[in-house]
Amino acid sequence: MSDSDDERAAMRAMHLRFEQAVPHNRALGLRVIxxxxxxxxxxxxxxxxxVGNPETGVLHGGAISAxxxxxxxxxxxxxxxxxxxxxxLDLRIDYLKPATPGRDVTIRGHCYKVTRSVAFVRGVxxxxxxxxxxxxxxxxxxxxxxxxxRAAEDGA
Amino acid sequence: xxxxxxELITAAxxxxxxxxxxxxxxxxxxxxxxxxxxxxxxRGYLPFSEHLIGNPILPAxxxxxxxxxxxxxxxxxxxxxxxAIVLPKTITLTVDYLRSGRALDTFARGxxxxxxxxxxxxxxxxxxxDRSRPIAVASAHFLVDASALPAAAP
Numbered sequence: 149m150s151d152s153d154d155e156r157a158a159m160r161a162m163h164l165r166f167e168q169a170v171p172h173n174r175a176l177g178l179r180v181i182x183x184x185x186x187x188x189x190x191x192x193x194x195x196x197x198x199v200g201n202p203e204t205g206v207l208h209g210g211a212i213s214a215x216x217x218x219x220x221x222x223x224x225x226x227x228x229x230x231x232x233x234x235x236x237l238d239l240r241i242d243y244l245k246p247a248t249p250g251r252d253v254t255i256r257g258h259c260y261k262v263t264r265s266v267a268f269v270r271g272v273x274x275x276x277x278x279x280x281x282x283x284x285x286x287x288x289x290x291x292x293x294x295x296x297x298r299a300a301e302d303g304a
Numbered sequence: 305x306x307x308x309x310x311e312l313i314t315a316a317x318x319x320x321x322x323x324x325x326x327x328x329x330x331x332x333x334x335x336x337x338x339x340x341x342x343x344x345x346x347r348g349y350l351p352f353s354e355h356l357i358g359n360p361i362l363p364a365x366x367x368x369x370x371x372x373x374x375x376x377x378x379x380x381x382x383x384x385x386x387x388a389i390v391l392p393k394t395i396t397l398t399v400d401y402l403r404s405g406r407a408l409d410t411f412a413r414g415x416x417x418x419x420x421x422x423x424x425x426x427x428x429x430x431x432x433x434d435r436s437r438p439i440a441v442a443s444a445h446f447l448v449d450a451s452a453l454p455a456a457a458p
Binding site: 210238242 | 308309328329330331332333334335354355356357358359360361365366367368369371372375376391393394395396397398399400401404
């Protein structure tokens, strides 16, 4: 293993701990399935408190988009050459079909381009078959943000 | 759309109180999001809570939480303003994040940009302590359940 492999492994482990510490990810019940170069996959287990339509039991779009945001952000982090704070700049979700009540959802994010300041991602949500998606997402993330930087930009 | 849901929406509109409808949605209860009438306008309201945090270091609200507030507020506005009883289905939601959401209460306001027979467009804005400094804006397209429109009824 080279030094950079070691670094990447350490970064991945650190990131895994970070993701598991995110309160909202825990509240959603999100579980990490895999983290690899520029890709991340999460499992969103079906849960009654995430239902949007009480008549049908279909998951709320918000739960899918929250998981999409998490998976896309994690994919960006996996694509970075070194750890830095990232922030979602924009995210578009297309809802392709309702999630089937009672079934878990898998969300995969892929960061396909990293520039100096911005990273670009695509994501997909599905039950078993990625070719039959529930939702797709596309977004961009700002790199190297911090609360101090944001405050300075805001002129605060 | 089921009879029970139609009744729920009708009752909420007649009572001028959409909050009952919101309480029927488990995900809205989980987040703590509600609909409030302030100064003659309908607003989405999300009180701060620990389980909404996405970045514990800053701390900042989870982007997905802000997105859910924006989407919910857009749906409230559409259901509220539509003359017919509609249950909007989100087609596309685009969120621009302008500032990080701090550990504060968040508000949102939706504007029905266009109401068509099949598709409606809503723009939404979310802010915290200063309305002139929005933390996020969104644009959403909804499919309107045409079977519930009076014109489509037998």
